[in-house]
Amino acid sequence: MSDGDDERRRDLPDGGTDDVASAGDDVRADDTELDDTELDDVREGDRFTPADRVDAVAPSGIRAFFEVAESRDDVISLGVGEPDFTAPWPARSAAIASLERGRTSYTANRGTPELRRAIARHVERYDLSYDPEEEILVTTGASEAVDLAFRALVDPGDVVALPTPTYVSYAPGVTFAGGEPLPVPTYHEDDWSLTPEALRAAGADEADVLVLCYPNNPTGATMSREELSGVAEFCREHDLLVVSDEIYAALTYGDEHTSVATLPGMRERTVVINGFSKAYAMTGLRLGYALAPPTASAAMTKVHQYSMLSAPTTAQHAAAAALQRCDDEVGEMRREYDRRRRYLTARLRELGLDVAEPGGAFYAFPRVADVAPDGDDEAFATDLLRETGVAAVPGSAFGDGGAGHLRLSYATGMDELKEATRRLESYLAEH
Incomplete structure (x- = not known):
């Protein structure tokens, strides 16, 4: 995918920024905002037109969703497509040594x-x-x-x-x-x-x-x-x-x-x-x-x-x-993912959500069409985030074939996973 960016944007193929203004931000270098007249002047001076093959591609639906998630402090993210582990020490040590040797x-x-x-x-x-x-x-x-x-x-x-x-x-x-x-x-x-x-x-x-x-x-x-x-x-x-x-x-x-x-x-x-x-x-x-x-x-x-x-x-x-x-470290991470996988799959089924058994990676993809407003997975994910602070990726972000589903990542700690499913349970009980 395929690989990730930073904590709440790791699956966003077009990246993003937090503390640094992006090209689309309406700010000056000195952090003062442009007024409407100045902004119109800037836009009128932009002579670029995207190539057709670029213009034909819609912005990432994942990015738009996680921009909402970033605005909250109480979010538990099950949307992150990145390990919650640190790179094994032998790899980090080799990186440090290569820099020390001027490589x-x-x-x-x-x-x-x-x-x-x-x-x-x-x-x-x-x-x-x-x-x-x-x-x-x-x-x-x-x-x-x-x-x-x-x-x-x-x-x-x-x-x-x-x-x-x-x-x-x-x-x-x-x-x-x-x-x-x-x-x-x-x-x-x-x-x-x-x-x-x-x-x-x-x-x-x-x-x-x-x-x-x-x-x-x-x-x-x-x-x-x-x-x-x-x-x-x-x-x-x-x-x-x-x-x-x-x-x-x-x-x-x-x-x-x-x-x-x-x-x-x-x-x-x-x-x-x-x-x-x-x-x-x-x-x-x-x-x-x-x-x-x-x-x-x-x-x-x-x-x-x-x-x-x-x-x-x-x-x-x-x-x-x-x-x-680092084979031992990889084996340890795989065993922990497997433990979370089994917990999350069982828990989702307890909550009445149909989910195919995930045999690899660190994602579950439950069907929510039967409990989502009008079967809309994006509306379900948005409402779940706003009401409970649990972030999951709408399945439709992965194409029409994913409609009516959510992607839940278990590349997060077991405590967070348990709390997220507890919040999901409360949400489903109320709806």
Whole structure:
């Protein structure tokens, strides 16, 4: 998604500011407000017109919602798509040491050789094998890796199939690249699983690219090897390329994560994306990576070379240490998320809300259509925030497929989770 910003805006793809005036704020440098006449003069002097592909994208619904949340002091946020843990000490220590040693220069465009080799060793646990010299690219967050895949591989007019509900950045990224997003609905009743039938019904047999995100943001859904096999067969049959965002791979509960690239005939047509924000609680260090065959990797590197040059150097030293020395810390975080997952799912069902079992990531996606005003999830989330101080993301922010649901993040402390569900219980009892 995919990765986050700061505490109450971590899922906002367009960022935001708190203490510093943004470009749209009507203030002078000396903090005095512009009067109406001066403001009109400023606007009349603005000669810029957004490009059509940018103007066609609506502002993030998540941002607008959390601007309301930020105005209150008593908010418990279940909307944050960011770990509430601190990055493991070995990673932080490596970052500090790299700065103390003056390692502040650019790295190779693809990333440091040490980190690329560490990534190659790390992904072997998922039965993935990639050459660190030609098939691994280190990026500024997994979000940049997704954007690079679209810009490097999608031609104007190409159709990109997006299973919905979907992470908020995918459709805009496709549009910015000149492609045409094609929603592929998945359903609560199917535990949000993607099927060949759903792809065919949506017209994805005519698409050029399919984007996968499993474990899924926002639903928490996972897909087994058997389920992915049907999707892989569809992709081979209709010659679809695949961008597989696997940022939550390490946060899978129960069955082990399966990468679609490990299935027959899929490695050569798949870009696998992962990173350090979620499993390693390193969101602010902005580091991800892409695994792809040489031609795709070279094309993505070319765009990266001209737009970003190289990923943050300090973060790369931290990431190498994380891969080499932080498995225990990741395991501890995963066990705690699993404890919260089981608590939240059970509690929501106690309250009469239907929720599919989340198999990965750190989100639950309960249906609220039956208790929301006119079935409107945005109205429900807004009212819940105003009356109880519990912030959750309306499911419709993730596309039409999420309408009538809420995304609740359990990347928050258990005490806060218990208090938030207590407030939710009181709210439902009163309505």
